Amino acid sequence: xxxxxxxxxxxxxxxxxxxxxxxxxxxxxxxxxxxxxxxxxxxxxxxxxxxxxxxxxxxxxxxxxxxxxxxxxxxxxxxxxxxxxxxxxxxxxxxxxxxxxxxxxxxxxxxxxxxxxxxxxxxxxxxxxxxxxxxxxxxxxxxxxxxxxxxxxxxxxxxxxxxxxxxxxxxxxxxxxxxxxxxxxxxxxxxxxxxxxxxxxxxxxxxxxxxxxxxxxxxxxxxxxxxxxxxxxxxxxxxxxxxxxxxxxxxxxxxxxxxxxxxxxxxxxxxxxxxxxxxxxxxxxxxxxxx
Amino acid sequence: xxxxxxxxxxxxxxxxxxxxxxxxxxxxxxxxxxxxxxxxxxxxxxxxxxxxxxxxxxxxxxxxxxxxxxxxxxxxxxxxxxxxxxxxxxxxxxxxxxxxxxxxxxxxxxxxxxxxxxxxxxxxxxxxxxxxxxxxxxxxxxxxxxxxxxxxxxxxxxxxxxxxxxxxxxxxxxxxxxxxxxxxxxxxxxxxxxxxxxxxxxxxxxxxxxxxxxxxxxxxxxxxxxxxxxxxxxxxxxxxxxxxxxxxxxxxxxxxxxxxxxxxxxxxxxxxxxxxxxxxxxxxxxxxxxxxxxxxxxxxxxxxxxxxxxxxxxxxxxxxxxxxxxxxxxxxxxxxxxxxxxxxxxxxxxxxxxxxxxxxxxxxxxxxxxxxxxxxxxxxxxxxxxxxxxxxxxxxxxxxxxxxxxxxxxxxxxxxxxxxxxxxxxxxxxxxxxxxxxxxxxxxxxxxxxxxxxxxxxxxxxxxxxxxxxxxxxxxxxxxxxxxxxxxxxxxxxxxxxxxxxxxxxxxxxxxxxxx
Numbered sequence: 001x002x003x004x005x006x007x008x009x010x011x012x013x014x015x016x017x018x019x020x021x022x023x024x025x026x027x028x029x030x031x032x033x034x035x036x037x038x039x040x041x042x043x044x045x046x047x048x049x050x051x052x053x054x055x056x057x058x059x060x061x062x063x064x065x066x067x068x069x070x071x072x073x074x075x076x077x078x079x080x081x082x083x084x085x086x087x088x089x090x091x092x093x094x095x096x097x098x099x100x101x102x103x104x105x106x107x108x109x110x111x112x113x114x115x116x117x118x119x120x121x122x123x124x125x126x127x128x129x130x131x132x133x134x135x136x137x138x139x140x141x142x143x144x145x146x147x148x149x150x151x152x153x154x155x156x157x158x159x160x161x162x163x164x165x166x167x168x169x170x171x172x173x174x175x176x177x178x179x180x181x182x183x184x185x186x187x188x189x190x191x192x193x194x195x196x197x198x199x200x201x202x203x204x205x206x207x208x209x210x211x212x213x214x215x216x217x218x219x220x221x222x223x224x225x226x227x228x229x230x231x232x233x234x235x236x237x238x239x240x241x242x243x244x245x246x247x248x249x250x251x252x253x254x255x256x257x258x259x260x261x262x263x264x265x266x267x268x269x270x271x272x273x274x275x276x277x278x279x280x281x282x283x284x285x286x287x288x289x290x291x
Numbered sequence: 292x293x294x295x296x297x298x299x300x301x302x303x304x305x306x307x308x309x310x311x312x313x314x315x316x317x318x319x320x321x322x323x324x325x326x327x328x329x330x331x332x333x334x335x336x337x338x339x340x341x342x343x344x345x346x347x348x349x350x351x352x353x354x355x356x357x358x359x360x361x362x363x364x365x366x367x368x369x370x371x372x373x374x375x376x377x378x379x380x381x382x383x384x385x386x387x388x389x390x391x392x393x394x395x396x397x398x399x400x401x402x403x404x405x406x407x408x409x410x411x412x413x414x415x416x417x418x419x420x421x422x423x424x425x426x427x428x429x430x431x432x433x434x435x436x437x438x439x440x441x442x443x444x445x446x447x448x449x450x451x452x453x454x455x456x457x458x459x460x461x462x463x464x465x466x467x468x469x470x471x472x473x474x475x476x477x478x479x480x481x482x483x484x485x486x487x488x489x490x491x492x493x494x495x496x497x498x499x500x501x502x503x504x505x506x507x508x509x510x511x512x513x514x515x516x517x518x519x520x521x522x523x524x525x526x527x528x529x530x531x532x533x534x535x536x537x538x539x540x541x542x543x544x545x546x547x548x549x550x551x552x553x554x555x556x557x558x559x560x561x562x563x564x565x566x567x568x569x570x571x572x573x574x575x576x577x578x579x580x581x582x583x584x585x586x587x588x589x590x591x592x593x594x595x596x597x598x599x600x601x602x603x604x605x606x607x608x609x610x611x612x613x614x615x616x617x618x619x620x621x622x623x624x625x626x627x628x629x630x631x632x633x634x635x636x637x638x639x640x641x642x643x644x645x646x647x648x649x650x651x652x653x654x655x656x657x658x659x660x661x662x663x664x665x666x667x668x669x670x671x672x673x674x675x676x677x678x679x680x681x682x683x684x685x686x687x688x689x690x691x692x693x694x695x696x697x698x699x700x701x702x703x704x705x706x707x708x709x710x711x712x713x714x715x716x717x718x719x720x721x722x723x724x725x726x727x728x729x730x731x732x733x734x735x736x737x738x739x740x741x742x743x744x745x746x747x748x749x750x751x752x753x754x755x756x757x758x759x760x761x762x763x764x765x766x767x768x769x770x771x772x773x774x775x776x777x778x779x780x781x782x783x784x785x786x787x788x789x790x791x792x793x794x795x796x797x798x799x800x801x802x803x804x805x806x807x
Contacts, residue, residue, distance in 0.1 A: 012660035041471060041663055049473070049633050050334055050544035055388035055640050058647070062658050 005033040007103035007134075009094045009124075012038075012066035015109025018143040020070055022281045023107040026137075026251070027078045029152040030178035034080035035101045036070060038063050039093030042086040060084065075148050091127035098134045105283070107137040110275075129256075129284060135171060137251075137283045138275065146248060152179040153249035158186045158274065159217060168255040169217060171285045173225055175251065183227040185217050186244070237270055241277040250280040256287055330476065331562030332569070333483045335545035339566075340422075340630035341573050342486050342604070342622045344538045347425055347695050349578060350600025351759065356531040357587050357595075358510070360578040362519040363528075367535025368571065370741040374706050375543040377713030377735025384716075384806055389644025390637075391709040396648075397804045398712035401796045402785070405650055407712070408641050409781035410705030415638040416672060417698040417777075418540075420680035422634065423460045424691050426627040427453055428605050433620040444605075454681045461680075464628075465673035468635040471662045482625050489622035490573055493604075494580040497611045501583050507610060508586030508593055512579055529748035533699035536745070538574065540702055541630070542567055584611060597760065601691035635669060642668035649795040651788060687769055689760035696749075696759045697773040703746035704778070710739030719807045731806075750774060 008023040010016045020036065027034045040059060043051040067082040074080050087093025098106050110125055128136055157172035176183040221227060234240030254271040275282055349360070356363050378390075387393040391411050396404025428447045435443035446452055466472075474482070501509050515521045522528045545563040582594060585607060589595045592610055599606035604623060608616035643665035646655025659666035683690045717731035753771035756763035763769055789796040 016660065049636050050338060052388055052636075052640065053382070053386035054390070054393075054644075057386065058388050058643070059658065059663055066660065 004104040005035045005101055006030075006105045006107060007035045007037055007094065007098050007101060009090065009106060009108040009128075010036050010038050010067065010070055011090075011109070012063075012070070014141060014144070015139075016070070017073070018109035018139040018141055019107045020073065021144040021146065021148070022137065022139040024074050024078050024080075025146070025148055025150060025249070026105075026107075026152060026179070027080070028075060028148065029181070030175070032104075032178070034074070034078050035083060035097070035103055036067060036080055037083045037085055037094065037097045038067055039085050039087050039090045039097070042088050089127060090124045091131060094128060095132050095134065098132075103134060105135050105137055106132060107139060109139045109143070110141060133286055135283050135285045137281055139281050140279065143281065150249040152181045152251055153247045154184055155179065155181050155251050155253065156184040156186050156280075157253040158255075158271075166220075167287055168253055168285045169220055171283070172253045173222065175253070175283075176225060181251075183225060185227050185229045187229065187231045237273040238277050241274055246278070246280050248280075252278055252280050252282045254282060254284055256284050328562055328565075329480075331545055332566045333480055334633075335542060335562060335566035336483050336487070336569065337479060337629050338541035338544050338633045339539065339570055340486075340541070340626040341538075341570055342490055342619075342626035343422060343425055343630060345490075345574065345577055346602055346604035346623055347421060347691060348534050348538050349581065350594060350603045351692055351695055352531050352534045353582070353587050353594040354597070354600055355527045355534065356522045358513070358516050358582055359519060359522045359531070360582060361516045361575050362521070363531040363535050364538070364571065364574045364578060365517065366519045367532050368539055368567070370532070370738045370745075371536055371539040371542065372567075373734040373738025374710040374742065375546050376730050377710045377738065378543050379546045380731050380735075381709070381713050381716065387644060388640040389648070390641060391705050391712070392641050392644055392650070393648070393801065394716065395708050395712040396650075396801045398716040399708075400803055401650070401798055401801070403708060404801070405645075405785045405788075405796075406778075406781055407705050407708040408645050408650070409778075409785070410701055410708065411641050412638040412672070413777045413781065414698055414701035414705060415634055416676045416679060417694050417701060418537075419461070419464075419631070419634055419638075419672070419676040420457075420683070421691055421694045421698065422627050422631055423457045423464070423676070424453075424680060424684075424694075425602060426460055426624060426631075427456045428602050429620045429623045429627070430456065432605055432608075433617065433624060436617040436620060450684050454684050457680055457684075458677050461673050461677045464631040464635060465669060468632055468639070468673075469659065469662060469664055469666055469669050471664045474629065479629065482629050486622045486626050487569070487573065489618045490577055492615070493608070493611060493619055494576045496615075497580040497584040497607075500611060501580075506584045508584075508588055508590060510583050510586045512583050516579065516582070526748060526752045529745050530696075530699075530752065532741075533703055533745045533749050534695065536702055536706070536742070537695065537699045539567075539570070541633070542570065544633075581607060597689070601689050601695075601760070635672065638672045639665040639668040642671065648800045649792050650800075652792075686764075687760070687762045689762060692760040693762055693769050693773060696753070696770045697777070700746060700749045700753070700770070700774050701777065703742040703749070707739050707742035707746060710735040710742065714739065716804070717806045719805055 006023050006027050008019050010020060023034055026032070040063060043056070063084055067084070071080065071082055083097065085093045085097050087096060094106050094108070097103070106128065108125055108128065125136075125138055155172055155176045157168055159169060172183060172185075175181075217227060217229070230244065232240035232244055234243050252274070254274060256271075271282075271284060352360050352363060381394045382390070385394060385397065389396075389408065392404055392408025394404075395407035398404075431447040432444045435441055447456075497506075500506050519528065522531065542563070545566050546560075581603065585592045585594050587593060587595045589597070592599065592607060594600070594603060596606075604619050608619035612619060642651065642655045643658070645651040646653055646657075646668065655665075655668050655671070657667040658664070680690070683694060687693045713735040714732055717727065720727050721732040722728060750771065752758055753768045753774065756766050756768050758768040759770045764772055794800055
């Protein structure tokens, strides 16, 4: 389990620090090695600006310095390696690196600008979510403020009954087991109901559905894993997410959109709305994980 | 949190090694055959931006040397080539983003090095403001051609509108540079191809009009146009040459792309040769055809008419191409736009190096952690270029013309220092081989001497109030004042920095060195 590492897409700014903080918290809790990767722009295919070997060297030295600086913030209990990679885009470089190190998770920070410290999807996250075949963790801005000792206090999986939930559940179980954190299964069913439906009826349907989810998920749970079930109610997804309680040390798992190509990520509208509201890091899991 | 006794993790200090993964670099990074022959030629042509360069430089050059423009173009290439050889040798031995600044510091110490860096930054900032100024003219021309209302093209002459639009252009270019947004290779190929095709079309159309007897001032082509000795006096020759150095400026990048071109042995040389052949042929074709079409007189469309000299394509596109003139506007606009980015890079990288080595405040050394560009230096360059353009637009009668002339002077200044730096840096290896004798002593030395002579001659001549466009302040030519203000500002800032940051100026950061 702990052989596969956690890959951090690091940048020497707030978003990078957020990503590093969440990743090292998770790595410490799960005893997983950390691969800290900086992706520099590759000059291949660049035809607008003449390449300059001197500037290239300067960037490399600067990036090494940034990485070394970043590593001082890592706790001694986390095994980590630092890497520089070149790619035409940050996302492409991270996916390549994830394959290279056989990482099971890519961690990035989200761009600042979300209201009240919540996340907004930056262009990198967006590209990554459209093309990654490895689960992606989005660290909300401000994650770096949390003490490392916080650990991982709970794993929440936003489960539905549609395709994709199996892989999601599997990931959540593995994560809960690795981090020894309690598991919470969250039903997002009412949110999937068509708009304009009677609220009471919706609530009733959802609680019925939540039971189904619980049964189904419980049957799937292996020995020794306990799970609580909660149903999110609210007229909008945003309301529903706000109504729930969230731990500071929580991790939230969502499945990628049904529109995504098999084994690739794509953030559905529900997940995108959740992300805007969530105060906790969110992991987007592909419909079928890489074998 | 679970404990694992066998956890390695001793590496928390800042010295923790970074796995630089050389295979990653060779696979994806700079050195692995990224730019082929055509790619290198395209970058070279795109950096020179022939459509922009010629519309800006043809008029001023005609005003200096009359019909001998083709001769000056051919002659002007020689010092450029000679210096480029020295530049290439330095780049090979000491690749550094500070280029001229770093090399001159290594060869001649911090003071001269600082001024060489300043010269480069000043020259590129001058060209940035000129580039944006030309783009504004053609934007309005393009709009007027598209909507069929000739009056719109005149709006560009309103200084307030002009400055505001120009600043918007700069803002856009700054953002593109800061975020390192790149056009795809395919698009870049199309842009450069389009630019060259339109220039050829423009020239051929002019020649056809001459043959049909529809030319404005048909002037029979003579062999003497190619004879530099037919130029009236040495001052005119020097002024013309310093302008023609500007038109080849940027070509040297094809020579220094040796590191990243496929088949590094032969490609850079071939790319440089081919791109310069294309460029020289284009320049000769256009200058001959336009002189033959419009003459060098001072009539409405004559190339000697001071009202059109700062931007000749702007005036001549209509008479030559009629309804197709819109193509010329598009070509100049795309040419300016695509060279804006490569132009922005060089002052920013030099300022970054100066900040890095402690010759300027450390802020200049900041690299954007997200886009890996010299963020602070890019923004400073943009602000200075914008302020410079805005001030000049109101001070000068002919801002584009005067900036181009002052620019030629600045290029001679810092290129000259660079050439001498090459000679001096390689002083111990001059006679090691025939190749080293030519490339590290003879070529850069001759190139440097030519550029120094041009610099001094232009400087002295430009004191004349009638020099260039004829703008003057208190009876002293504006170009001279411009050149002096730029250089003396450099000296003042240098002294101020030397007091604040003495380490660099004591040679403690970058020590003198020589190749051995």
